[in-house]
Amino acid sequence: MRHQRMKLWVAAEQTLHKWGESLKECGIDLLVAQKEEPAEEVDGLLLTRLGDYSRLQELGGNSLRQEKSPVLLLVFGDEAPYGWADELAAACEASQKPYEVVRMSLWSGKERVLLGGGPVGQQMRRLCRLLADHGKLSMVCGRREVDEAIRQLPRYLAWKERFYWEMGEACDDNGVSLKQVSRALGLDTRVGQGWLDPVHQDHSLVCAWLVRECQHVLQKTKIERIALIGPADLWNKMPQGWLADKAVAVYTGTDEPFPNEARPGWVRCDSWKAAVQEADLLVIGDGLEVVAELSLQELAHTMRQSLVVDAASCFPAQEAQLFCKGYRAVGEKTNVWE
Known part of the structure; x- marks a missing residue:
C-alpha cells in the first residue's frame, strides 16, 4: 500500500538540509520555493523562524490555493518564537485568508509529534492521518501549549x-x-x-x-x-x-x-x-x-x-x-x- 505524502515550501536551502530527512520520515516532503515553480504543486508552507512567512509570500505563497481544503501554514521546530503560530492564525482570520495554522514539534527521538491547532481542522486531521500512516504517534493540543x-x-x-x-x-x-x-x-x-x-x-x-x-x-x-x-x-x-x-x-x-x-x-x-x-x-x-x-x-x-x-x-x-x-x-x- 502506497503511503500518502504532503509537499511544503520552505524559504531556504538551510531549512531543507536541517529538517528534510526528519520530516520525510513523517510523510512531508520539502521543496525550496522558487518564483518559477507552480504554486499548485505544494500543500502549504513550512515556517521555522521569523522572516520565513514574508519571504515565502514574495516567492508566490500568496497565490497558493487548495480546491477542497485551506492552505497549511506549518509552524515547525524550536526556533519559532513563542506565540507566533497563534499570531499568524489571528492575522489570517482577520484578513480572511484561506490558511490553517498548525504548530508542530518532533518529540521523544522523533517517534512522537506534538501538533497544535484546531482539533477538527482539515489540515490537522490530514496531518494526524499522515503521521499515523508513517508510524508516528501524535498528540493534538493548542498551538501555544x-x-x-x-x-x-x-x-x-x-x-x-x-x-x-x-x-x-x-x-x-x-x-x-x-x-x-x-x-x-x-x-x-x-x-x-x-x-x-x-x-x-x-x-x-x-x-x-x-x-x-x-x-x-x-x-x-x-x-x-x-x-x-x-x-x-x-x-x-x-x-x-x-x-x-x-x-x-x-x-x-x-x-x-x-x-x-x-x-x-x-x-x-x-x-x-x-x-x-x-x-x-x-x-x-x-x-x-x-x-x-x-x-x-x-x-x-x-x-x-x-x-x-x-x-x-x-x-x-x-x-x-x-x-x-x-x-x-x-x-x-x-x-x-x-
Whole structure:
C-alpha cells in the first residue's frame, strides 16, 4: 500500500538540509520555493523562524490555493518564537485568508509529534492521518501549549540532570553506586529508567566534574598522552590549561571544525582508535554513539595505560574495573586513584 505524502515550501536551502530527512520520515516532503515553480504543486508552507512567512509570500505563497481544503501554514521546530503560530492564525482570520495554522514539534527521538491547532481542522486531521500512516504517534493540543512544552522540556531535563549529579556526589560520599541507586529509583513508574540524558543540558556540571577527576589522576599517576572522546562544544568549554603540558588527541565523532587556535597542540583524530592509541588516560565527556560500541578489552589493549574518566557512565563499573587499570564514572567511588 502506497503511503500518502504532503509537499511544503520552505524559504531556504538551510531549512531543507536541517529538517528534510526528519520530516520525510513523517510523510512531508520539502521543496525550496522558487518564483518559477507552480504554486499548485505544494500543500502549504513550512515556517521555522521569523522572516520565513514574508519571504515565502514574495516567492508566490500568496497565490497558493487548495480546491477542497485551506492552505497549511506549518509552524515547525524550536526556533519559532513563542506565540507566533497563534499570531499568524489571528492575522489570517482577520484578513480572511484561506490558511490553517498548525504548530508542530518532533518529540521523544522523533517517534512522537506534538501538533497544535484546531482539533477538527482539515489540515490537522490530514496531518494526524499522515503521521499515523508513517508510524508516528501524535498528540493534538493548542498551538501555544506546544510552545510551552518546547520551552519547558530543556528546563526539566536540566533540573533532572542536576538532581542526578548531586545524587552522584552523595553516592560517592557514602560508597554506593549511582547507577544502582538510579535503577532502584526507576522501579517507581513516576521516575522511569532514563536517569541521565546522554546529551548534557548543562556543560558546567560535566566540566567541573572532569576537571576534578582529571586532577586526581594526574596527581597520582604519570600521564603523558590523553585521549578525549566527546563533542567539540564540550571541550571548548573546558578551562584553559586543564591539560597543560600533555599530548592531547581528540575524537568528536563528527566532521565539525575544531578550533586549533583555542587549543594549540591538540590533535584532531578521525577515529576513536587513533585517539586512544598509546594513550595513558581516556576522558569520555559525552555518550557518543561510538562509545557504546567500544570493546573494553580492545580499548585496554590499545591504550598504554588503561585509565578512564567517564562522565557519561558508558560502561558497567564492575566490567570496566576488570579490564581497565583505573575506571572512574559519575557516582562510582571517589578513591579509585588512591
